[in-house]
Amino acid sequence: KKWAVNDKTSNLNISYDVGHFKSKSRTEDALIDLYRNTFIAEYNYQFPLWKKSSLDKMIDESYKYSPVVIPQSLNWSTGLQSGLFLYSDGSRQSTLKFNTGPVLTYGGFKKAFFDYTKFGAKYSYIFKDGLSPFTFDNVDDDPRISFNLHQQLYGPLLFGFETTLNLNNGNYSNVKYTLDFKRRAYSIGGFYNSSNESLGIEFNIFNFDYSGFNTKF
Numbered sequence: 001k002k003w004a005v006n007d008k009t010s011n012l013n014i015s016y017d018v019g020h021f022k023s024k025s026r027t028e029d030a031l032i033d034l035y036r037n038t039f040i041a042e043y044n045y046q047f048p049l050w051k052k053s054s055l056d057k058m059i060d061e062s063y064k065y066s067p068v069v070i071p072q073s074l075n076w077s078t079g080l081q082s083g084l085f086l087y088s089d090g091s092r093q094s095t096l097k098f099n100t101g102p103v104l105t106y107g108g109f110k111k112a113f114f115d116y117t118k119f120g121a122k123y124s125y126i127f128k129d130g131l132s133p134f135t136f137d138n139v140d141d142d143p144r145i146s147f148n149l150h151q152q153l154y155g156p157l158l159f160g161f162e163t164t165l166n167l168n169n170g171n172y173s174n175v176k177y178t179l180d181f182k183r184r185a186y187s188i189g190g191f192y193n194s195s196n197e198s199l200g201i202e203f204n205i206f207n208f209d210y211s212g213f214n215t216k217f
Contacts (some may be wrong), residue, residue: 093130
C-alpha cells in the first residue's frame with residue numbers, strides 16, 4: 001500500500017514466500033537441500049526538504065527522453081524492514097534493518113547535455129539474531145552506506161552507478177554500472193555488476209495505463 005499526505009509519501013509492503021533451495025552450506029564445503037519460509041514487513045517514509053516550484057503541468061513535444069515531468073526535489077527517505085527466515089532443518093534468522101538518507105533529483109531531462117541528475121545515499125544498520133544454514137542468504141549485519149547515481153550524458157543516454165561501502169572493513173560491494181537509451185515511449189539499456197560478474201539488458205514501454213487527455217504532438 002502506498003499513500004501521500006502533504007507531499008509526504010509512505011509505502012508499506014508485507015510479503016511471504018516459500019522455496020526449496022540447493023546451495024552451499026555456511027559451515028562446510030558441501031551442497032545442502034532445504035526448504036525456506038520467509039516473512040518480510042517493510043515501511044518507507046519520504047518527505048521533501050526542497051521542491052522546485054516552477055515545473056511543467058504536463059509533458060509536451062520538448063519531452064523527448066521522459067514520459068513524465070521530472071519531480072525535481074531534495075527528499076529525505078527513512079525505512080524500517082523486519083524479516084524472519086525459517087529453514088526445514090530447524091535453523092532460523094531474524095533481522096531488523098533501519099536505513100535513512102537523502103535523494104536529490106535535479107534537471108528536467110529535456111536539454112541535450114547533463115540536464116538530469118539523480119543521486120542518493122543511504123545509511124543502513126541491521127540488528128540480527130540467528131544464522132542461516134546457507135552461505136548465499138546469511139544476512140551481513142555490518143553497518144553500511146549505499147550510493148547511487150544516474151546522470152544524463154548526451155540526449156537519451158543515461159549513465160548509472162551503484163555501490164555499497166561496508167563501514168567496518170572499508171570494502172565496496174555490489175558495484176553496478178548501467179547505460180540506458182531513454183525515449184518518451186520506451187527505454188532500452190544494459191547493466192554490469194563487477195562484484196559478481198553478472199550482466200543483462202532491460203526493455204521498457206511506457207504509458208500503457210495512461211488515462212488522461214493532452215494535446216497531440
